[in-house]
Amino acid sequence: MTITDGTKLKTVRAGFIGGGFMSGVHSRAVRAVLGTPAAVCSSSPASAERAADALGLGAAYHSLDAMLADESIDVVHICTPNTTHVRFAAAALEAGKHVICEKPLATSAEDALFLTDLAGRSGLVAAVPFVYRFHPMIREARARVSTGQLGTVLNVQGEYLQDWLLSSQDDNWRVDEALGGPSRAFADIGSHLCDLIEFVMDDRIMRLSALTRTVFGERTTHKAIRTEDLAAVLFETRGGAVGTLMVSQVAPGRKNRLFLSISGTVESLVFDQEQPETLWIGRRDGSRTLVRDPDALHPSAARLSTLPAGHPEGYQDAFNSFMRDAYTAIGSGAVPEGLPLFADGLRAVHLSEAVQRSARDRSWQQIPA
Template sequence: MENDQITTAPSRLRAGFVGAGFMAEVHSRAARAAGAKIAGIASSSAASAARAKDRLGIEQAYASFQDLVEDETIDVIHVCTPNATHPTLTEAALAAGKHVVCEKPLATNVQDAAHLVELAATAGTVATVPFVYRFHPMVREARERIASGQTGRISTIQGSYLQDWLLSRDDDNWRVDAAVGGPSRAFADIGSHLCDLIEFVSGDRITRVGALSRTLFSGRANHKDVQTEDLVVAVFATENGTVGNLLVSQVAPGRKNRLLIEIAGSESTVQFDQEAPETLWLGKRVGSQLLVRDPDALSPEAARLSVLPAGHPQGYQDAFNAFVADTYSAIDGDIRDGLPTFRDGLRAAVLTESIIESSKCDEWVDVPHVKELEGVQ
């Protein structure tokens, strides 16, 4: 079946993982689905790596990341550790000639992200960041409808990404700590996904932002001086003159992972809701419709990512599997449309710093273009 190529890599890559938390579980499942050998894992300690080896069914636990990166049999390394560690680990992996999948944010500042982009280009290896919501089939359908002109001239964009896992003062996590998670939390963590999806689907770039942020709890269970934000609201303008707004919150009761984008054009509106990923709402002045995922009725890229027949729901892990499969295909020389690279990770860092700056100075901020940052160290 043609769609088999989405979930099976052309060759038997040997994948290594650093980090032993939830994202390592997601990455390892995706790597296994893509046909890789789940070869090794390193973590914060040898004991942590050993536990993860058994839990995730990985071939070998390494005493340290250095041991993992020096193993010449490892082809690709997945970096699934706290944010502040990403640049050091990724740089070491690139220096060792490894292909790299680095969790977002790629780095907690633009300078480090730009440096990693340059290192990856010099190494000539595949280097990707899991902006995996791009890999929902109905996201690709929305993108194609806008690119082909079916929606008409775009006038407005609305977006939100809402969660409630940090709703209470008693809720806590390492991401709350700016020294570990970076100076931005809610926006860097989930707002980066939202903006990536807005730009990917619309084919446009955010050029100006006006933002406000709020930290509801100055202290949490294990962190007494919280400096990172719980929510961000922003208005923006794009390169093509579109205007929009976005809301990002990790303190929205009842919202578990509600990422929604709505793009309005002169002919129709397209709306995608990540918590209902099998559908795309097409708004029209007369005769709005709910388009349900059906490979036989979708654009080629949307159909390619539809690995299950209509009526058999696909979700987050399927999207992650497709991202890793496309990463591994790129390693084998087959670069497919929409693969998010380190340059997309740099773009997220640029947007994050622009949002932080706007919120602090209470003014509009111009968002630099990534091309202006090439070679920054």
């Protein structure tokens, strides 16, 4: 992917903050769209050196300031613990860099609003990788809702279930409020689920009531844990649909079940991220399974089908498509339809905070428009 600099074209050069799993996902996507992973900084000089070597992230800078001072870096990817996002994203924007920041954008709505406003004033591209939007069959579902094929949407059911924290012996920095923020399961994966629901339906959650549970107050290295392992949510949208959500990181056998069912007066849809090549379509007179085939899909879905039918596309492919749109926006200044920006990250934080308040106060919570 190239960007225009006067009459010259140059390859987008990316700097990375953090050298863990997500930096690997981001860097593969950058390469897929012909960008250059050019630099990395991390929690220590040694960590930066290891990431540069293991992931091929170019030069290893020993400080963020040094990397941001590199005028050849066009965009900064923030792949660090949640509570660091605000400081790093603000520094990158103030240095004139485009930003792609992992979710949650921030751990408070106040900080997320600060970043959203800063990005708006800067004129730079500032995106959050809600990448499940980029599965072709999700775009097909969105197109069917928008063209009225479902009729009036009546109800929604969503699940995001994992089992990687199933045992008290399973531990991770995310359970630590000082690093992950006050919400864990919902901010981490529930945010993806809510973003997908609102994106597919082109509607917004208006109010909600939630219950949360911390199953393990102690894990191998972390004690007095307060962040939630699971959350259940009842909600109503502005368009009048009623919905339920279940989010859990302690669901045995579920590795990454992101499941969405939408029922209207005419048609129902079901999408399962663990089987992203299909969309179940139900009607009163029968049901069918729509298989990803670019020749048979809505143009918005066919655009994201990078492989012929029968060649499975998955999470990394969706991430690559997100990166293609983000880098297109960097290059052209025009934001492709559906690219999730900092405003979408702010929206997710508003929802996470509403879930926390509702669970604490046993109350219904109104969500800002």
